[in-house]
Amino acid sequence: MISLLGFVLAVCAAIAWYAGSPHCMWSALRGHPRMARIAGSVLMLLSLGCWIGAAGIAVGLCAMLASGMLGLMAQPWLAMFFGTPAADVTAVEKE
Numbered sequence: 001m002i003s004l005l006g007f008v009l010a011v012c013a014a015i016a017w018y019a020g021s022p023h024c025m026w027s028a029l030r031g032h033p034r035m036a037r038i039a040g041s042v043l044m045l046l047s048l049g050c051w052i053g054a055a056g057i058a059v060g061l062c063a064m065l066a067s068g069m070l071g072l073m074a075q076p077w078l079a080m081f082f083g084t085p086a087a088d089v090t091a092v093e094k095e
Contacts, residue, residue: 002050002054003050003051003055003063005050006047006051006054006063006064007047007067009043009046009050010047010051010067010068010071011067011068011071013040013042013043013047013071014040014068014069014070014071014074014075015040015071015075016039016040017036017037017040017072018072018075018076019031019036020033020035020036020037021033023076025076044068047064047067047068048060048061048064051067
């Protein structure tokens with residue numbers, strides 16, 4: 001059960017980091033990028049603590065990184081399929 005909590009926290013951290021990215025294509029998540037990055041870092045540290053508690057230091061670190069990267073890789077694809085209609089223009093307009 002703790003490993004499931006670690007996975008959920010890592011995915012929430014990935015969502016927060018993606019919201020803090022200038023390339024975020026979810027219109028509902030844009031707004032406070034600095035707070036989103038801080039919240040993502042705190043959530044990832046909590047996820048690391050859960051994974052270490054469930055599986056030990058080495059395996060916990062690898063599991064936290066794997067679950068966080070899985071969440072980060074899924075965000076642009078989900079935004080492309082379910083995001084705003086002008087999602088591809090969003091990153092270009094901010095530059």
